[in-house]
Amino acid sequence: MDRRIEKSKQAIMDAFTKLMLEKDFEKITINEIAELANVNRGTVYSHYVDIFDLLNQCIENHLNKLFENCQPRGNDNSISGKDSLCKTFKYLEQNAFFYSKMLMSKSITAFRNRLHALMVKSVEEQLDMNGINTDVNREIMVQYFASATIGVVEWWITNSMPYSSEYMAEQLLSLMERYQNVTEPLTRR
Amino acid sequence: MDRRIEKSKQAIMDAFTKLMLEKDFEKITINEIAELANVNRGTVYSHYVDIFDLLNQCIENHLNKLFENCQPRGNDNSISGKDSLCKTFKYLEQNAFFYSKMLMSKSITAFRNRLHALMVKSVEEQLDMNGINTDVNREIMVQYFASATIGVVEWWITNSMPYSSEYMAEQLLSLMERYQNVTEPLTRR
DNA sequence: CCACATATGTTGATTAATAAACAAAATAGA
DNA sequence: TCTATTTTGTTTATTAATCAACATATGTGG
Numbered sequence: 104m105d106r107r108i109e110k111s112k113q114a115i116m117d118a119f120t121k122l123m124l125e126k127d128f129e130k131i132t133i134n135e136i137a138e139l140a141n142v143n144r145g146t147v148y149s150h151y152v153d154i155f156d157l158l159n160q161c162i163e164n165h166l167n168k169l170f171e172n173c174q175p176r177g178n179d180n181s182i183s184g185k186d187s188l189c190k191t192f193k194y195l196e197q198n199a200f201f202y203s204k205m206l207m208s209k210s211i212t213a214f215r216n217r218l219h220a221l222m223v224k225s226v227e228e229q230l231d232m233n234g235i236n237t238d239v240n241r242e243i244m245v246q247y248f249a250s251a252t253i254g255v256v257e258w259w260i261t262n263s264m265p266y267s268s269e270y271m272a273e274q275l276l277s278l279m280e281r282y283q284n285v286t287e288p289l290t291r292r
Numbered sequence: 293m294d295r296r297i298e299k300s301k302q303a304i305m306d307a308f309t310k311l312m313l314e315k316d317f318e319k320i321t322i323n324e325i326a327e328l329a330n331v332n333r334g335t336v337y338s339h340y341v342d343i344f345d346l347l348n349q350c351i352e353n354h355l356n357k358l359f360e361n362c363q364p365r366g367n368d369n370s371i372s373g374k375d376s377l378c379k380t381f382k383y384l385e386q387n388a389f390f391y392s393k394m395l396m397s398k399s400i401t402a403f404r405n406r407l408h409a410l411m412v413k414s415v416e417e418q419l420d421m422n423g424i425n426t427d428v429n430r431e432i433m434v435q436y437f438a439s440a441t442i443g444v445v446e447w448w449i450t451n452s453m454p455y456s457s458e459y460m461a462e463q464l465l466s467l468m469e470r471y472q473n474v475t476e477p478l479t480r481r
Numbered sequence: 482c483c484a485c486a487t488a489t490g491t492t493g494a495t496t497a498a499t500a501a502a503c504a505a506a507a508t509a510g511a
Numbered sequence: 512t513c514t515a516t517t518t519t520g521t522t523t524a525t526t527a528a529t530c531a532a533c534a535t536a537t538g539t540g541g
Contacts, residue, residue: 294528294529294530295528295529295530296527296528296529321517321518321519322518322519322520323517323518323519333519333520334520334521334522337519337520337521342519342520
């Protein structure tokens with residue numbers, strides 16, 4: 104692919120993310136973004152239809168990074184569910200500024216929605232019903248686990264991460280193991 | 293000016309400077325530069341005729357920054373010769389890696405030559421002969437001061453800056469004041 | 482409410498950057 | 512020394528980015 108496209112999109116995304124961290128989304132203008140990205144305004148429009156498209160792609164990029172980051176590395180299963188979960192919380196910790204902004208913003212519902220959707224999908228893929236009391240509806244259980252996990256993460260982030268990432272990983276794993284089924288709720292297959 | 297040109301040239305210069313710091317000049321290839329700058333090889337050739345041209349423009353940029361940095365700020369003469377000189381040594385300190393590479397390189401004579409030429413020009417502009425014993429040839433005196441100053445700076449840089457920048461500024465100023473004429477040898481008018 | 486500024490989205494002509502291919506020169510490496 | 516590989520410098524067609532100029536929309540302060 105033409106490297107100009109990658110460079111321009113990267114510059115625009117970086118500028119947008121930077122602005123997101125220092126002011127409210129509603130106050131951000133395309134002009135500002137183009138200026139900070141050192142790119143012609145028209146270039147922004149050639150890659151994104153409008154600022155909402157930009158926001159959505161920004162969310163998508165960050166969430167992709169989040170879920171990629173949670174994949175147990177290597178095919179040899181060398182990294183356990185615990186380590187994987189620990190890495191996830193560490194990643195969240197490092198990007199806490201961004202995620203808390205996203206979670207606390209009143210105008211941005213797209214982030215929460217997308218996060219929830221991805222979490223549901225992930226849990227759906229991971230949830231093993233073997234040995235589970237069969238009078239529990241799987242669909243409902245998926246929603247249950249997804250919301251539970253997001254709730255913990257959201258609380259942790261928006262409350263300035265009162266516990267260490269290791270401790271959080273332990274606690275969440277312990278909660279999940281009570282059902283002995285979902286060991287890597289944040290990972291995809 | 294078209295911002296694409298500025299961006300490309302900057303990326304190429306940055307890549308080149310970076311490579312200069314980690315390997316010998318003779319080992320640096322245009323391919324490497326283009327790759328590190330994330331720019332097409334042809335783009336390098338559209339701005340620089342060859343790697344020597346690139347080197348010369350690199351030297352020119354750095355020396356311009358050096359001499360710019362030494363200008364007494366503001367029209368109100370708020371910064372004295374001493375402060376100005378002190379700033380100069382601080383700047384050299386911060387960029388010591390680059391300057392020592394340039395001064396120690398056996399293959400690069402262009403840097404020393406250019407530095408010397410700029411220094412001579414600067415001293416020529418600054419040297420006030422009033423009160424100087426008139427049997428001293430001004431031309432020779434310029435050469436004398438220029439070489440003296442460069443010698444001190446070169447020794448300081450190549451010997452890993454054994455004294456603080458403040459101390460060096462004091463010492464050099466003290467040496468210059470013995471002639472009570474050259475107070476800002478590194479500045480241009 | 483109105484004037485004025487700023488932001489949005491679109492257009493068209495122009496230019497710089499790109500990829501790909503090439504021959505020639507330089508540089509290992511065996 | 513001969514061979515293979517890399518680097519150099521140039522060319523060509525293509526494409527993305529640029530600037531400038533629009534009309535329209537959205538605020539904002541007086």
